[in-house]
Amino acid sequence: MTDSGTYVYAVARSAVECPDGVGPVRTIAGAGLVAYVSTVPLAEFGEEPLRRSLEDLDWLSVTARAHDRVVEAVAAATPTAPVRLVTVYAGDDQVRDLLERRRDDFLEVLSRVTGRREWGVKAYVSQGAASPEARNGDEGAASPETGGGDEAAASPAIGERHEAAGSPAIGEGHEAAGGNARKPGTAYLERRRASLRGREQSRRQLVGRADHIHATLSSLAVASCRHRAQDPQLSGRKEVMLLNGAYLVDEGRDEEFAATARSLGGEGVEVRLTGPWAPYSFTVMEAC
Secondary structure, eight states: OOSEEEEEEEEESSOOOOOOSSSOOEEEEETTEEEEEEEEEHHHHSHHHHHHHTTOHHHHHHHHHHHHHHHHHHHHHSOEEEEEEEEEESSHHHHHHHHHHTHHHHHHHHHHHTTEEEEEEEEEEOHHHHOHHHHHTOTTOOOTTTOOHHHHHHOHHHHHHHHHHHOHHHHHHHHTTTSSSOOHHHHHHHHHHHHHHHHHHHHHHHHHHHHHHHHHHHTTSSEEEEOOOOOHHHHTOSSEEEEEEEEEEEGGGHHHHHHHHHHTOBTTEEEEEEEEEOOHHHHOBOOO
């Protein structure tokens, strides 16, 4: 039984020079295609070790960068179909079999991306702009005097505790308990309903803004897709991500696309353009 496997990065029509990935990179030819691969130890890349390694964010980050380094180098020189991260075969013969069995699929993908590149566009809105409480001073908003920051702005429960501790509405109710003023609970519920209506209206406006940005950019691309918006803990930013889009753009329209993307920001929304990249979002194939 062999103690090594064959790690596959990408498939192209021709061989080009590229840097090392998870190991020294070589090529395997077959069916008029070329697979970019490395020989890897199964003690690290075998099925059981991989289950453990994929839960190690440091290991995953290093491996992803090595994988991407190879794919980007190949894509810069020739149309490329990336293979999913950490795809490992028992040996070179299985890779040759893959090229034979899926030749038409690979050729279709390579034809689709020839002369085109992927651009990424992310749209962010500040926590304050996303929160009607922060804009209007309603419940849940934190002030410099009381502190609370983003947690208070994001948590209705915290906001409700602040209201109950001494909001003007509840105070007024106690003072006029014997008169014609509204009951304390009524005033609070009205404020709560107004806050919820404002929050829903704000949410719809932001969704509409993201849809408009995506539709505008999609009209300039030959293909587009929307990835799941990243949580601030993953994106490394405090702002809320409205859009996480990918766009396959003809190389002759790069400048037009980039200029349009930048023009769609403003009014509290930041649009961040990245790329061009290897066309991962439109070419990654399940190797089977």
